[in-house]
Amino acid sequence: MILLSPPDWAAYQGRFIALWTDAQYAYALYQPAELVAVALEGGTYPALPHAGAGWYQRLAFDLHGFKATGAADTRPAIEHFRAADFTAPWPEFAAPEVEGVHQVAVGPIHAGIIEPGHFRFSVRGEEVLKLEARFGYAHKGTLGLMRGKSPRLAARYAARISGDATVAHSLAFAQAAEAALGVSPSGRAIYLRAVMAELERIANHTADIGALAGDAGFAFLDARFALAREYICAAAAMAFGHRLMMDIVIPGGVAGDIAEGGAGEILAVLAALEAELPSLTRVFEDYASLQDRVIGTGIIPPHLAAEFHAGGYVGRASGQAHDARVQPGYPPYFEHMLHMPVQQEGDVAARIRIRLDEIPESIRLIRDMLFALPAGALAAPLPPGSGMGLGVAESFRGPVWHWLHVDNGTIVTAFIADASALHWPLLEHAATTAILADFPLINKSVNGSYAGVDL
């Protein structure tokens, strides 16, 4: 960590990832893993000019009350209903000033089986002029609950930051705790973690590609991909004891070994998926009315993705060749060369293609890792030490960063940055490149986590 003066802090150049505060400092994280800090003066710190900083500054104010001086955007991030009886009036949105424009309100309860969030569209006819997304509906005070607990105990909160990326969040949290306390997990634990993380990636990619086809009205692909996910979850339950592999990655290692026959089960399921995938991809590419919906829809131009330093398939579909497994990288990926698909179009189709390309790559990684699975202890004990630690893992949707300050074995401050925080502003832009009826498709293709940003 580098402590900067306020002018240096505001002028610091780099690929911005996240910003947060504790009682004394404001911290900013830049790629690949540079952490800078500035001392708070009277509960304020200078606002950062980076595109992605807005959300974090609003969040810091709602969580701790520390203000970013000079910040343009001071809307509440997660605190909308402070009244004790939860009946405060609904938040107001700025009325459109152009004639002929009206607003469409969607949420916080959505039509499908999804998380809560509010979208406010300003539309003229079918054309979307502006989208304002409001979050905080899934706010559960997770960061506050972590404080005062041991890393081992707080790991169950990390596993529930975003259920679809539970392995990746647990992994980033474990790495942060291990860095803070100077513990190194065994080779076996590292490999088992990576196998779970890649399984989670395939499960989410298959389910989401299917759901996208389903949103466009093509039930066949939805059914086949949902089935693929189901089999992966069943294999995960057999091998690791939980369908989503929740609470298995813990600080120091893993909570349990892979079951006997688990590796065979996983490999069999992946072989079936690998055999079916080329044919499913061909169906996706052949179906003209599906292609018509996804090509050129919801465009995130590369320059905008670069401005927000978007990671994951959102970034990679818009020309950003970044993957936390490569840069900054973490074991065991140093030993397994990774093929990183990158596209320039930035539309819904490009994001689907990236995810289709990543499935065989993850299958290959799992095969290699299960084959090379070393023997060793499952978990190393955590000493009750003190220190700060940063951890990163590439979830299926992009990098997730965990930062921990541990004092005498208990957590003083924790912060978690999900990739979604940098993706949501891009969705707000992408929505304006299409008509209102395309929004479900665009939203699903970006697939930001609501719970992951509401913390």
Place this chain on the structure above:
Amino acid sequence: MVWKTTLGHILGKATPPTAADPARAAEMRARVAAAGSARLGRSLAIRHVAAGSCNGCELELRATQNMVHDLTQYGFTFTPSPRHADILLITGVAGRNMVEAARQARAAMPEPVLVVACGDCAVDGGVFKGSPAIAGGAEAITAIDLFIPGCPPTPTQIVQGLLALIEAHSFPPKKTRR
């Protein structure tokens, strides 16, 4: 010609879906038939509300609709509108920002309404119990008829829970439940 590709796929490479447990599915269908559902009919619409979950429950809830678990075979469907719903299914804690919205969804449903709390968070707050940002489990929103524990509950547990709900309400009650 997409139909050729699709047909070729179905006839050729695709592995046929296996039911989660054919014996159990048959048993559950028999239970639905035995319950008769005199009061509820054989078609129940569910309105799902995520009131503050981690999205794990939503994943498994969606999985109940896949070819393996196939919730529809027991007569359950998900509906976007609370006006068409018989069951309100709540996942997640009662987040402070969601209590009012979830209550409005409950109020918009025609009586009689059955309310299901799905997942540990909805049952009693789960791991988030005691957080100042939440009002508690789903009971903080409205009265609950059925609790389905699990973090997250498996699709099989969700389906079995919903069947238990039908069985409990299979005979017409003496007076209208509130």
